[in-house]
Amino acid sequence: MSHAHGSTDAAPRPSAQARTLLWLGVGLAVVAGLFVIDWLAPALFPASLSTRAQDGLTLAVSVLIESLPFVALGVVLSIVVQVWVPPGVIERWMPRRAWARRAVLSLLGMVVPVCECGNVPFARGLLMRGFSVSETLTFLVAAPIVNPIVIITTHQAFGYSDGILIARLLGGYAIANLIGWLYSRHPSPDALLTDRFRDTCDMALRHARESGMRGGQWRRTLAQFVVELRAVMPALVIGSALAGAVQVLIPREALVAIGSNPALSIVAMMSLAMIVSICSNVDSFFALSFASTFTPGSLVAFLLVGPIVDVKMLALMRTTFTWRTLGGIVVVVVLAAFAIGTAVNLLA
Numbered sequence: 001m002s003h004a005h006g007s008t009d010a011a012p013r014p015s016a017q018a019r020t021l022l023w024l025g026v027g028l029a030v031v032a033g034l035f036v037i038d039w040l041a042p043a044l045f046p047a048s049l050s051t052r053a054q055d056g057l058t059l060a061v062s063v064l065i066e067s068l069p070f071v072a073l074g075v076v077l078s079i080v081v082q083v084w085v086p087p088g089v090i091e092r093w094m095p096r097r098a099w100a101r102r103a104v105l106s107l108l109g110m111v112v113p114v115c116e117c118g119n120v121p122f123a124r125g126l127l128m129r130g131f132s133v134s135e136t137l138t139f140l141v142a143a144p145i146v147n148p149i150v151i152i153t154t155h156q157a158f159g160y161s162d163g164i165l166i167a168r169l170l171g172g173y174a175i176a177n178l179i180g181w182l183y184s185r186h187p188s189p190d191a192l193l194t195d196r197f198r199d200t201c202d203m204a205l206r207h208a209r210e211s212g213m214r215g216g217q218w219r220r221t222l223a224q225f226v227v228e229l230r231a232v233m234p235a236l237v238i239g240s241a242l243a244g245a246v247q248v249l250i251p252r253e254a255l256v257a258i259g260s261n262p263a264l265s266i267v268a269m270m271s272l273a274m275i276v277s278i279c280s281n282v283d284s285f286f287a288l289s290f291a292s293t294f295t296p297g298s299l300v301a302f303l304l305v306g307p308i309v310d311v312k313m314l315a316l317m318r319t320t321f322t323w324r325t326l327g328g329i330v331v332v333v334v335l336a337a338f339a340i341g342t343a344v345n346l347l348a
Helices: 016-040 049-084 098-105 116-129 133-146 148-158 161-184 195-211 216-249 252-256 262-276 283-288 296-309 311-317 323-347
Strands: none
Touching: 049 116, 049 216, 098 133, 098 161, 116 133, 116 195, 116 311, 133 148, 133 161, 133 296, 133 323, 148 161, 148 283, 148 296, 161 296, 161 323, 262 283, 262 296, 262 323, 283 296, 296 311, 296 323, 311 323
């Protein structure tokens, strides 16, 4: 990745204290929203506000605990790639042509059995190593779907019925390569990354130069471990809290009520996937609970959208990519998942 600094005349970034105050304000606004909704429409939710708040906290903590081991594994794998794998080893196995490199990288998840949470720090490691933004995005989108644990659990949940397993694997692979191709056309790849991440890249390079070869790898490992955890952990906590809060704010009955409509069921399940933020290693069992009321295409859409653009994943990806980049990814994923879900409904 080139570390261009074409945005030196951009507006100054907010300080860490300002960002903390901003997120605190967002949290207070969510709490205030809960009270307002409860006051204006008490019949909308069957449970009381205190019960829903407790449920939201429980959900947020469960998402956080479920994600932590995979985030830690992803950080470790990221450091191995950045610090311990000698230059040229990975690159030597990569095809020369850009589309072929992306096709191979989108299958890298087969040998990196971590869910979407752990893939973000791993992808950051690929970027720091010199892989392009489009190549890294291709890996990041495909890996949570094509990794072996997800394939096994999806097969256990659905077998080969209605083509759900095949549609998930081929659909995830196709969406990843579509996103990789689209962003490979971007005239300024560095503009897709946050200023903070570019600074992290520069700092990692500086550490590498200063540490030298003798014993320096351990110093780089420790420094990079701290950098990655500081970048990823706040985002994971915020994403988990958002996942819990949104589930409390939106009545699930409203989503389930439209499950039998072929088009609306796909929209409902995609919305649910973005909200519930379940790890891709186990989300197929959650989707199975809707199999009796929702169409097969809507289940496929759920299994495609959740691992890529749920609120927890977007919060993690924001540590590296700009909001505009994430917006583009969400649009492509949602439209592609809707098209694939519709095709499954027609064929099932």
